[in-house]
Amino acid sequence: MPTIYDVAREAGVSAATVSRVLNGRRTVDPEMVARVLTAVRELGYRPNAVARNLRRSRTTLWAVIVPDIGNPFFTSTVRGIEDVAQQAGYSVVLCNSDESPAKEETYVAAALSEQMAGVIIASSGSVKAARCLLDSPVPVVAIDRELPRGAVDTVVVDNEEGARAATRHLLDAGYSRVACVTGPEGVSTADLRLRGYAAALGGAPVVVRTDFREQGGYDAMAALLSSPARPDAVFVASNLMAVGALRCLADRGVEVPGEVGLVGFDEIPWADLVRPSLTTVAQPTYELGRMAARLLADRITAPAARPATVVLPTELRPRRSSAR
Template identity: 60%
Template sequence: MVGMPTIYDVARHAGVSPATVSRVLNGHEGVDAALTARVRESAATLGYRPNSLARNLRRSTTNLWAVIISDVNNPFFTAVVRGVEDAGQDLGYSVVLCNSDEQPDKEARYVTALLADQISGFIVSPTSRTANIRALVDAGRAVVAIDRRPRGLALDTVLVDNEHGAREATAHLIDQGYERIACITGPSRLSTASQRLRGFRAALRAAGRTPEPELERHADFRERGGYEAMADLAAARPDAVFVANNLMTVGALEFLSDKGIRVPDEVAVVGFDDVPWATFIRPPLSTVTQPTYELGRTAATLLKSRIDDPGRPPTVATLRTELHVRASSRRR
């Protein structure tokens, strides 16, 4: 082996994740005894020596926060990060930005690397792997979850009222007289996607309608996923569609444009997440707006409170959405 062995070398040698190695070497309880023995044996075999600075992180005070977001290309997350950064600067902290790209393994690598640095707090938009966030909690770090609620963990969390926003968007389409209203939402494993689908269905039921599975699609919260979901829905002949995030809305609009399907004359569209160009396209796009900047500032405030008072009960802050009706969903 060339150079000093790293935590990743130990993980490969032991056949476990880097997060497990970190937990074992930092003395955290809850790791299987056989795994613990295997990790310690691999560390001894390779001659791994933990960074003494990392050993003392619980007692270290730094002015660095890490923000791990799920898609740096999404304007929603960049606006959230701006709110975190501005509030962090006001509180005397600097921000390190990481992009998990919706990949649990990539998120795990960031978590492991950041646990070896003097990061005093974390703001995370979690992927589906709760163990990554649990590793931060088990390491005694201050953690705030944003946008998505981690399963099985009681954490400070900042959300928006996804169900309310989806209900408003769908109720608007119903009020406009659309009969076959479709929904494109995100991966079923993510709380934001399931909540927005729940709001969509609730609005239909409130209007005396029965949700139809053939008019619902799960995609990947990306532009390509929105395009493919809209293409798949075309055979069901919807006359309106609620799309549960901004990038998928772009993809759905792209498909409609490619096929010469007129908005809103043939298919009305409402998106979730406002975007700067929503009023510039033709027709202007109806959207459910999230208070993205305020979401970031709220997360930063909660993180500072957690650092100052680690023992306080977790806080869940839920911010309101607002429907902006424009020409893409209005009956002419």
Template identity: 50%
Template structure:
């Protein structure tokens, strides 16, 4: 069985550096942390869990509370969290809040009862309440959406800017009646994507219309209904910005039911680059978010906070990129 000395030798650092890196100390250079994690993974090094737990008086378990386990965006975040946690001997318990504040609250209670070492959470809405975690000084990191009225380590994507760029792309392709199907009001990502859409229209001095906007749950069924409503109008949209990949399935279904072809008849850009996006005909233009990186950065921040819960909170904002495919072109 590999020892901490073996890891130090493989990484070319001292055993003290290995210890600090594996315990998430913020004073360790990120390059050294990466070398240590790689060495630990290669050697199959497992920290002495029971001894460490006695020192910390907690389980070597992290709770990850996500909004929707069926959404590939959140499963990719979970993989990023798990990879980082596993490399330093932590296990991850995945909790699916399903965009439901009551379920989220129950999982927060479970995290406290089980004395987890820390929590990563994607808040469901403005009703998210983490007071019990904060009062118990449980290390906490928010992902995708900031905690309402609370300051914590947070990992976000600049989706407002990404939505603006996606809408600008549709304008540049000559679409004139661009609509937006986004999530519920009060959910930060849904609000930001709608705001970015409106930013692009205003900047282009383009006449937008409230009739071309729909809010619904971040699900296929809701997007299907919303898209059908838009298409049944006297002046339906000739392009759509869609807030996530599950909703994109609903939009594509509604377009097919109306005998409309993506791109040629109605331009479509959706958030998140899922595996099937490049396989549909025409391939789907997407806003690709760095979901795995969100998870890995969040896990690193949580480990650092476990090591030092008095450090100042930070906000990390990552970028997204447009992947231009056939669904946003008329030909």
């Protein structure tokens, strides 16, 4: 079984440098990091995790807690997190909260009890889970959604401006009765996207709140179609809800975009393939993950630094679903 000294000899560095790389220290020259990681892979070196964790009083694992791993948005985001984590010497444990505050609380408790090196979380809105994280010494980064009642490192997109651009786009296309389907109250993405929609609309908003699932979008669109003041366009505040809304319109025989225009928030891989193709507000999902991982690595190195908030831009991508 290869030792740390075998890795050092193969990489042409000292054993102390190998130890710094494997412990995630960011003061090592990137070229040396690459040589060490290459030697680790080629030799099949496996550090003694038990002994190292006893020395460091924590693991080299990051808990990444997301609401729905089946959502392409989170799949791409987690990939960005994992790529940076691997380079920094950490492994990722993925937890799917299923948009359930109770499951989120269970995963947070597990991450803390297992002495994870850090946590990246897209909160489902659990105040209890947020409080547990804030009261612990474990470094935390909030991603996509702000952590309730807490100041931690955060990476989000400009949700309000993205929703405002989507709503203005529908109004400029000639639609006049624009409704909004958004997520649960208290979840920052749902609330901020609703605020951007209302700001662009200017008049009386028509809003349906639901979960962020495909079926939720289907049911919300059905409710809007049954309304006496039926809208002629809808801004849907998530990708999966937009898919559900499109399915409902197809089932009801409603022509898109002729009878109802539609814009979703967040790109989906098949947005160009569905008919009509779906207008979306695209987010830099991979970059969201990479930035969150960088913030977490920095937080582990400098735990006393002030929390940072990174806001990334969105991009409106017009397609047929909103072209009246």
